[in-house]
Amino acid sequence: MARWSLSWGNPYTQPPGPRVLAAVLVERGQPCPAEVKALWSPGCGYVISWQLVTQRPIRRWSxxxxxxxxxxxxxxxxxxxxxxxxxxxxxxxxxxxxxxxxxxxxxxxxxxxxxx
Missing domain, CATH: 1.20.5 (Single alpha-helices involved in coiled-coils or other helix-helix interfaces)
Structure with missing residues (x-):
């Protein structure tokens, strides 16, 4: 699973609203959902980001x-x-x-x- 989110991009300033405007869980490898893209506009200070939520199991050495x-x-x-x-x-x-x-x-x- 992966999470696409629209969050405040500048860590040194306070956002005018909530720090995260939208977050959507999708299958890994899927493009950014339309509901996240619709909230974003150039120069607004928010950025679209992608985070891996799950990972493969750790392989231990024999x-x-x-x-x-x-x-x-x-x-x-x-x-x-x-x-x-x-x-x-x-x-x-x-x-x-x-x-x-x-x-x-x-x-x-x-x-x-x-x-x-």
């Missing part, structure tokens, strides 16, 4: 996808910052937080000592 991205980001970050010690530090971090790098929901915490 644990495998999270694990893959977290390990890749760890490797990229350490190879960029400390290339000579990257493999050692990666092994330490994977040992320290195995559930996080397996795609678990553990909170992301910075490494101790300011590493990476």
């Amino acid at each position: 644990a495998e996808a999270k694990a893959k991205v977290r390990r890749r980001n760890l490797r990229d970050r350490l190879e960029r910052k400390v290339p000579l010690f990257a493999e050692i530090l990666i092994a330490e971090e994977l040992e320290r937080r195995p559930s996080y790098y397996a795609g678990g929901e553990e909170d992301a915490r910075p490494l101790p000592g300011g590493r990476a």
